[in-house]
Amino acid sequence: MLLETGMAFVRSHPLSCLKPFLWVMQGKCTLKEKLAQSTEIDVSLLPYNTAVLDLLKLEKLAGRHIILATATHHSIAQRIADHLELFDEVLASDAKTNLSGHRKRDLLVTLYGKEGYDYLGNSSDDLIVWESARHAYIVDPDRGVERRASKLQKTALVINTPRAPVRDWLKALRLHQWMKNLLIFVPLLAAHKIGDISLLVKAGIAFVLFGICASSVYLLNDLLDLADDRHHKTKRNRPFAAGRLGLLAGILVFPVLLIIAFGGAFLLLSPAFVGALLAYYALTLAYSFSLKRKMAVDVIALALLYTMRIIAGATALALTLTFWMLAFSMFMFLSLALVKRYAELRDARKKGHKEKTRGRGYYPDDLEMISSLGAAAGYLSVMVLALYIHDNVTVELYQHPQIIWMACPLLLFWITRIWVLTHRGEMHEDPVVFAIKDRTSLIVGALFCLVFWIAA
Template sequence: MTQLNGSTHLVVDLDGTLVQTDMLVENLFLFLRTYPWRFFHLFAWLLKGRSYFKGRLADAVLPPVDRLPYNEELLIWLAERRSSGARLVLATASDHRIAERVADHLRIFDEVIGTQGEVNLSASRKREALVSRYGAGNFEYVGNAHPDLKVWTAASRIHVVNPERGVLSAARKLGEVDQVFDNRPPYLKTALKALRVHQWAKNLLIFVPAIAAHRVLDIGLLWNGLIAFIAFSLCASSVYLLNDLMDLQDDRGHRSKRFRPLAAGTLPILHGVLAMPALLVVAVAIAALFLPWTFLAVLTVYYVLTLAYSLRLKRVVMLDVVTLAMLYTVRVIAGAAAMSLPPTFWILAFCVFIFLSLAFVKRYTELRDAREQGKQQKAAGRGYFPSDFELLASLGGSAGYMSVLVLALYINDIGRSGMYQRPEWMWATCPLLLFWLSRVWLLAHRGEMHDDPIVFALRDRVSRWVGVLFFIAFSVASI
């Protein structure tokens, strides 16, 4: 087929070009989240070929397309070309049903070609399909990846979008490159954001057992704590990537999570998939080589619990906040294991209650946002209704005040033990904690709370001053 009535056929790739993501990987993680017990089916499907694999995935799940990270700059250009008479064709190696859903949503494409049956429409097969329809040299092609180089050999014009490494130079060897769209942010900054390096501060909880045991000047303990901090942080980043991959659709509907690199498409999704196991392997290797086996056991529990949380527990009412509280508490237990310091009853009881309160803050903030937006249905990916947020405030506030009670009982207990020289100074920490928790809940009620209250505590000036006063009270009590 040649050009129709003199019009130009402008063929556009989907993955990495029209959308800043990989639809096969997206569909894979959506399948794992929806049907985790069918994990081993994936291997059987893959043995029958990529096209069969894509088809079976699409039979099981189809991702929502209204919130995909579309390349807005490219869409504007495509609309201009269409208004000037070009016929737009969406041609992709993704399953044809996904391509058709995208085309129906955007309403700018005149034709859709995708993988179906036994034909995986990629590289030379895509070129052959386009040549058979329009003839060699009778279509322009917009792509981004190495397989697209095969298609450009038969295209009249070459257009490149956010090219993979080496693609742009290779495309220029084939002919003149007409349009180049490159709107990616700096890679290193984006990668660090995806790893959530700023949240590694949570892992400072590893040092709590050393502080409680009055051994913060023990170099051997601190060295083990530092190694544990590094291993736990790498493992946590692996978990964050896994969680983001599982929650792509939900995050894109969230007021702030939609800006996360994987959800926004600013970090190639395959990079996240590859980094996730690599970080975990390094973390496990560090733990196995340099720390007691008990730390590795706790790290394993943390990862398994987080995996269960990502796959299922985060959608179970109340069990989700209890699991979040346990994930914070596990950090303290990991520190105790790394430094061979048994965690005390008081530390564990205090951690459980205060982290349960902060977990409720996290859910309360999400529900408050949903309520302000007028939503009445369950929050995306959660088991709560916006109308539940008053109850969460009551439960979360109660848990927080229980942590103050535990702290008071601890101070009363150590006052008789002789562990501190001036234990009466420690009573100052109770009103400080009451003030801080009450303020956290007040800010959450006003809608001024960060999605993660731990991150809020690290950034908030008042919270930092409360921490300084806590340290002074404990220090004076110890002198």
């Protein structure tokens, strides 16, 4: 809960994110109290361990006195107890006492006597509490805790929740989203230099480094969006929101990935690529902290984040970006960003919601306007493609530029289909990820590339 309130504070007070460091200098009690006072945690959505709750219910039915004894601040602990309705008493930290380790043991021994209580815990701080307990109940213990606890010869029960850490980390890092970074290769294709091995290697390095940076962003975003994710029908299953991965692990891993990404970019690629990566990361932070909750600004920021991948590819390869490429990508990705918002608003309207969507700047009644704007942006991208065919540079690059006209109906079909499926409620994920998995989209994409290949 200390980490949870800490991330909630950073999310709601990004310009004051250094305050917790000042509070911790005044003591852990002060830190916990200030964070508890400055944040609002919805205790009804916390990821409770159902095996533990079932155990407590059985013990309560047996007539046992059950206490929530926790280092969490008392205000949050009391709300958790009120929500679960399982505890007869709450012992928790306050402004003067951090109730952990020997302080918790001393209080329990004072109240109930040595070996006058059973204690359920999971961390090394709990070992000293188990020393004076009658029985030790161990739940999902930290590394080495179960072995050390067994030496006390008081273990009554060990509860280990089935976990798949590798799968959860892959999901948290969003490796499937790395497919978006294939946009880095677009400048290479547009310049007809895909056969240049040295440039291809550079593009591959840029792809990997950009993916590592993006994964760092996804971790940070999940840590900041715990409350919003738990209110979402699918995002609540994300590893951090669901409690399958510890917050501390995420807090430690995301800066390491960031260092790897920027360190690799600095050593292996051009300063211009480092600048593009920095611009992408800065825009992502702005989106996570603020822009995603601003009407219209959010979708433009999303379109820019996609376009930044193309810009990053051009800077990594020292290739020139054309007006047509940037214009096409902005309109196309604006349309896809609006697809995401439409899908969210449609779900909200279907549930009968009329208030502003949580964490967004839209109301369900904005649905029709979002649809109009999205379809218009998509069709504008087709117009840009059509104008590109008659550009002097295009005539020089392609032997048969007029054949590129065949790409226009393909793109019109795909955009129309995406919006019709979204209108029907069949768009359940990021439209780019959907396109990668969708057979029809893959066929259209292959035909689209074939047109340009024939034109060349």
